[in-house]
Amino acid sequence: MMKTALITGVTGQDGSFLAEFLLEKGYEVHGTIRRSSVDYRERIAHLEGLPHFHLHYADMGDSMSLLQVVGKVRPDEIYNLAAQSHVQVSFDSPEFTADVDATGVLRVLEAVRLCGLAATCRIYQASTSELYGKVEEVPQNENTPFHPYSPYAVAKLYGYWIVKEYREAYGMFCCSGILFNHESERRGETFVTRKITLAAARIRQGKQEKLYLGNLSSLRDWGYAKDYVECMWLILQNDKPEDFVIATGVQHSVRDFCRLAFHYVGIELEFSGEGENEKGVDKATGKVLVEVSSDFYRPTDVVNLWGDPSKAREQLGWNPVKTSFEQLVKIMVDADMEKVALERASDRIRTNLAEYLEKGIVK
């Protein structure tokens, strides 16, 4: 029997990879999208029109839309990926973030219960390493205490606990994947990795002068999104509903990422100076290509994320290092070198706007 999956947030980085993964496994895949005045569904354009791929309008802030789609699709599995996922933006829109990322999870769980699917529908909740926030232990595993350090993380912590509550109160098969940062050629352009790979490609091709970043010393455990969606699926195929840390177990700084991305476009960067005075200089020309701008500092920043994926490796048989850090950076750089080569002036206007928004210049 063909299984039916519902993915909220199917237009996002993870949603698009997961939809491809589940279609390959033979699922009937349904995804939710939001109404928007512009038709911008780049990441799933190649899936639209496939016979086993279906789209529905729903918003995480609207219980009725969620109830309708869950009632209509009656899924065997729900992957709740929809969220306001940008940490910096959560400082600017904390109430919206709480509504979507916290109460939104409750709305999905209640929709499942009200549709009479509590005993049959398995639910995956997209939880996050941001729960560890101001970290109390390094590396972090399933037993590490949480210390959320942004409105995003606080909202996601509610999502984590309400999932646990529904599991214990109603015996529902609902689980959280505590995923560490995962990136790809489809990553949003204002997350640090993609911002760097795009800038490296543009600087190489003479379309950008300089890259401005915030905290270069921030440490992350970066994996490849395509590998991580497999783990979301494995979590729901497990015998028991449990939460899992998903990470590579390898840690790098923003500075390391930057150095490697520029290396792959043929520019060797040398960093010197400290804090806001630190600069990345092209060794060959002496030109300053990377500078620090306090516009990209956060009111509270999470600076030491490093995951321990032992439980996922042992219980789910998942390979945390299928794609290495070096391969990930190369995949992203190669994709952006191609994208930038094809870039038209209109695309650049959109990208500049994204940067202005992140800087808080356009509100």
Ligand code: NAP
């Ligand atoms: P993403 O690219 O930002 O995608 C987010 C998705 O949520 C998009 O489809 C977006 O729709 C949708 N969405 C946002 N607000 C919504 C609303 N009010 N109603 C309905 N849909 C809404 O994020 P991602 O990187 O794929 O991450 C997927 C999930 O994993 C998120 O919950 C994120 O918080 C979590 N997570 C991500 C990471 C990571 O490193 N990527 C790590 C841990 C956890 P639009 O396309 O219309 O904006």
Ligand code: F7E
């Ligand atoms: O920042 C620093 C920044 O925005 C990473 C989301 O998917 O992963 C993501 O959240 C680090 C931070 O991702 C810039 O201060 C320096 O320390 O790429 P990011 P994030 O905040 O880790 C988690 C797991 C999620 O759950 C989220 O949904 O890099 N940083 N300079 C910068 N960050 C940005 N964005 N821009 C900079 O210029």
